[in-house]
Amino acid sequence: MHDDRYEALTPELLPERLGALDALTSRVGSAEGWQVEEVGDGNLNLVFIVRGQGAAVVVKQALPYVRLVGDSWPLPLTRAFFEHEALVRQAARDPGRVPEVLHFDRTQALIVMEFLSPHVILRGKLIAGERVEGVAEALGRFCARTAFYGSDLSMNAENKKADATLFLDNVALCDITEQLVFTDPYCKAERNHHTPELAPIVASLRADEAVRDAAQFMLIRFTAGPETLCHGDLHTGSIMCTDTETRVIDPEFGFYGPMGFDLGMLLANFLMAYFSQPAHRDSPDEMQDWLLSVVMETCATFENEFARLWTEERTGILFPARLGHGEAALRRLMAHIWNDAMGFCGCEMHRRCLSLAHNADFETISDTGLRARLEARNLEMGRQLLVARGQVPDASALVALAHEYNGKELL
DSSP states (O other), rough: OOOSSSOOOTTTTTHHHHTTHHHHHHHHHHGOEEEEEEESSSSEEEEEEEEEETTTEEEEOOSEEEEEEEHHHHHHOHHHHHHHHHHHHHHHHHHTSOOEEEEEEEEEEEEEEEOOOEEEEEEEEHTTTTTTHHHHHHHHHHHHHHHHSSTTTTSSSHHHHHHHHHHHHHHHHHHHHHHHEEEEEEEETTTOOOOGGGHHHHHHHTTTHHHHHHHHHHHHHHHOOOOOEEOOSSSTSSSEEEESSSOOOOTTEEEEOOTTTHHHHHHHHHHHHHHHHHOSOOHHHHHHHHHHHEEEEEHHHHHHHHHHHHHOOOOOOSOOOGGGOOHHHHHEEEEEEEEHHHHHHHHHHHHHHHSSOHHHHHTOOOOHHHHHHHHHHHHHHHHHHHSSSGGGGSSHHHHHHHHHHTOOOOO
């Protein structure tokens, strides 16, 4: 594909435009035999599965606008470049956890990558009450490795500064996060919406100066804490699983930010899955218990893997071994990461109920009265995490707080 003019693909147009691409023909044969299906159901991009000769690949192409909203919200095509760059780095830092990149075309803003099958989106599995063996270990390790290897604990200082400078240009995607996660949920904004029965909780939350201030301080951490290369949008919709394998997708929001960002966003989505369970099954206790065990194990794996890397692979400018930094320094650093994670967790729990792009855990609950009661628990726990994150010192305290709010009737 050698066109110097961007053109959005369609299932009919794709074979004509990509038919000579070796990344495709070497795996799925000649274009004449391709079966092309558009499967993109996300907020931003076109996604196609191309099948042929018993194999398949994925073609993902950025659109010049937010697909969820339409061309009234333009977005630069450069986000495909940042997704590609993030995937390359993640593949090196946690091999096998992200799809293999087969081809990248910057002009056409498209990535050809490995087709994950029989993997499905994790969020759908959790709504259906399906467990994934090893999901906590896989995601805890992914968060630890990407946090450590992308930071000044590991990288050469010159390379890290150059990399941070490169990702600093992912302005439009960061702007989405800055607005939708840290600002819009706490005021009246054009794209906000919420379950009508939540109105009293929403009014209280938006009138709470401590909440608004805390969210803005987390925004400062987001904008001014370039500690490592973050996935930027790590939630249960950007994770694909079988019953025994976990893969991470869609890092187009990649940016240099706090080491606790991805962990906090991920934990928020597990907690929202937890709070939503009573609407999805008659006997939710067993699934809820499992989800909280996932929270515990994810955090334990993160801590253990990060500590191992600290001990064995600390080669950057931070905490050099010649200064004799030991366990006390590691504990202080882990407390710093955890404190950030709790603040980001609270913001994400608010955003997904109040801002644009809610998640299906709550949105698929047709009984809006029930949905509001469950969302209220989520919002109020998010409030506590945000304004009193220093009082939630570890995963055990986080899980205890979830148990507490799960028993509350707030509406």
